[in-house]
Amino acid sequence: MKISTREVEYVAHLARLEITEGEKEKFTSQLNDILLYIDKLNELETQGVEPMSHAIGVTNAFREDKVIDSIGTEQSLINAPDARGEFFRVPKVID
Amino acid sequence: MEFNQSTIHELQEKIKNGSVTASQITESVFSRIDAVEERVHSYIRLMKENALAAAKKADEDIKKGDIKPLTGIPIALKDILCTKGITTTCGSHILHNFVPPYNATVVEKLTAAGAVFVGKANMDEFAMGSSTETSWFGPTRNPWDLERIPGGSSGGSATAVAADECIASIGSDTGGSIRQPAALCGVVGLKPTYGRVSRFGLIAFASSLDQIGPFTKDVEDCAIMMNVLAGYDPKESTSVNAEVPDYRQFVGRDIKGWKIGIPKEYFIEGIDPEITAAIQQAIKVIELCGGVCVDISLPHTQYCVAVYYIIAPAEASSNLARYDGVRYGFRAADVRELLEMYKESRRQGFGAEVKRRIMIGTYALSAGYYDAYYKKASQVRALIKKDFDEAFKKCDVILTPTTPTPAFKIGEKTDDPLQMYLSDVFTISTNLAGIPGISVPCGYSTSGLPIGVQFLASHFEEGKLIQIASAYEKNAKIEKRRPAL
Numbered sequence A: 001m002k003i004s005t006r007e008v009e010y011v012a013h014l015a016r017l018e019i020t021e022g023e024k025e026k027f028t029s030q031l032n033d034i035l036l037y038i039d040k041l042n043e044l045e046t047q048g049v050e051p052m053s054h055a056i057g058v059t060n061a062f063r064e065d066k067v068i069d070s071i072g073t074e075q076s077l078i079n080a081p082d083a084r085g086e087f088f089r090v091p092k093v094i095d
Numbered sequence B: 001m002e003f004n005q006s007t008i009h010e011l012q013e014k015i016k017n018g019s020v021t022a023s024q025i026t027e028s029v030f031s032r033i034d035a036v037e038e039r040v041h042s043y044i045r046l047m048k049e050n051a052l053a054a055a056k057k058a059d060e061d062i063k064k065g066d067i068k069p070l071t072g073i074p075i076a077l078k079d080i081l082c083t084k085g086i087t088t089t090c091g092s093h094i095l096h097n098f099v100p101p102y103n104a105t106v107v108e109k110l111t112a113a114g115a116v117f118v119g120k121a122n123m124d125e126f127a128m129g130s131s132t133e134t135s136w137f138g139p140t141r142n143p144w145d146l147e148r149i150p151g152g153s154s155g156g157s158a159t160a161v162a163a164d165e166c167i168a169s170i171g172s173d174t175g176g177s178i179r180q181p182a183a184l185c186g187v188v189g190l191k192p193t194y195g196r197v198s199r200f201g202l203i204a205f206a207s208s209l210d211q212i213g214p215f216t217k218d219v220e221d222c223a224i225m226m227n228v229l230a231g232y233d234p235k236e237s238t239s240v241n242a243e244v245p246d247y248r249q250f251v252g253r254d255i256k257g258w259k260i261g262i263p264k265e266y267f268i269e270g271i272d273p274e275i276t277a278a279i280q281q282a283i284k285v286i287e288l289c290g291g292v293c294v295d296i297s298l299p300h301t302q303y304c305v306a307v308y309y310i311i312a313p314a315e316a317s318s319n320l321a322r323y324d325g326v327r328y329g330f331r332a333a334d335v336r337e338l339l340e341m342y343k344e345s346r347r348q349g350f351g352a353e354v355k356r357r358i359m360i361g362t363y364a365l366s367a368g369y370y371d372a373y374y375k376k377a378s379q380v381r382a383l384i385k386k387d388f389d390e391a392f393k394k395c396d397v398i399l400t401p402t403t404p405t406p407a408f409k410i411g412e413k414t415d416d417p418l419q420m421y422l423s424d425v426f427t428i429s430t431n432l433a434g435i436p437g438i439s440v441p442c443g444y445s446t447s448g449l450p451i452g453v454q455f456l457a458s459h460f461e462e463g464k465l466i467q468i469a470s471a472y473e474k475n476a477k478i479e480k481r482r483p484a485l
Helices: A005-014 A021-043 A072-076 B008-016 B022-040 B048-063 B105-112 B155-162 B179-185 B219-229 B273-288 B301-322 B338-349 B352-365 B371-394 B417-422 B428-433 B462-476
Strands: B043-046 B074-078 B116-121 B168-173 B188-191 B211-216 B259-263 B292-296 B397-401 B437-444 B450-456
Touching (some): A005 B352, A021 B352, A021 B371, B008 B219, B022 B043, B022 B048, B022 B074, B022 B116, B043 B155, B074 B155, B105 B116, B105 B219, B155 B179, B168 B188, B179 B188, B179 B437, B179 B450, B188 B219, B273 B397, B301 B371, B301 B417, B301 B428, B352 B371, B371 B397, B371 B428, B437 B462
Parallel strands (some): B074 B116, B259 B292, B259 B397
Antiparallel strands (some): B168 B211, B188 B211
16 A cells, blocks of 8 residues: 555645545545556666756746736736625634 | 638638638538537537627738738637636636636737637646546547547547537647547647747646647648747746747658657557557658658656656646635635635535546655655656657657557546556657657548557757658548548
């Protein structure tokens, strides 16, 4: 076993996903299959290999520090499930 | 031939000599949609009113002699591209009501080139899938056999072109999502070099792999579309400020003396014999065109799927953290506090495959596992890219099958994620290395399913891909069939 049901529960919490008992079992089994498959990477010696994070040799892409038009508050709130005034409204965070 | 069956370049000629109007073309596309869409389900949303208005405007421009590269050409957009004022869902319940306040850069570019947008094409949820079965809006069916999948994730973009429900379309490709459905639906699909086409307004899946590209009915149309799509965008910091050639100049040129690399790792056990036969035939055609085939090796090929299924989910778990029910999209009702709102909105908003990938990615990036998974995968990714760097010292272009099998049955792989992932075995390496790849139709199986051949070139060598694909298309003389719908 690469990953236990308890770990699946913990990872779901980290990912802010509510999962059902049925999903827990299914995910545990499927994630195990996938992680076992991924284990084949350990056949390879990679000591000293620089990890690749970008396909093209582009580093920092800077632009001039100039104010340009943005979409503004009204447009930013247009898709909000619950907006009030200039804010996104959410359920309470603390009692 | 009906207008909706024509290519961009054929229609351009007809528009220029006045034998067709933009309105007639758009109407022919929508009458085809009326006839077949219920069975194929290429689209999540049709934009008929906008399209007819845009076509009318195009006809006014044409009268004034103002004809741009795509004036009056009906184009479908994968529903992963933001369209201002038009719902953009990414195939997901969590974005079912999202109306973007801005356009993706490619949408702006296509509009400026005169395109008429037909609708938003169906796709796997958040582009995660190889069959377009994970769409919250239901599956798309392969027009060549309605019992089969069209490939994915850009399945709707592929079928819209294959079923003549548009003239060309736009998709996105993170691990094969343009080339694999193009092959399975018998159309041309190109994934450009990472950085060639701006992704501003493309809903992010795996940011180090995602790229936008066209689906077309032939290679010349692919060149026409690339002329519109390619180029630097200051709004997209990974887009590359490099010169863009006129891709149309590569159409019709010969490939005499070109070295074509045949990687032995792509001709392995498990490939459908009909695919192998079609690819062997394609190799013969390339040799008749004057190409010289050379054996090459891409030794880390067998690790590509494993690397991809760490890197793509890891990036996705981060990119999809933004769907929390706060600023846009679906929010669960009847929740008492914030954490519960996040968890419930995401539980109800995401489908099983998206959850699975978020889970893999979160696990791979979590404390204690980062080195074992993400770092290891990024190191092997470097080795995969090096394989290609070495290969392109020995050849101009690489030739491979696009897929290991023709289109599989709907439901065949939905319960076995790993088998589904393995259907991308020949397309994933391209995204990991950031190089461009094209799939071109190369024949049919005995049961009449399309097969595709894939050509790969070095970074920013899309011109070479157009050139060899065009030479192949001209000399292979693949019988032009249309799906019997």
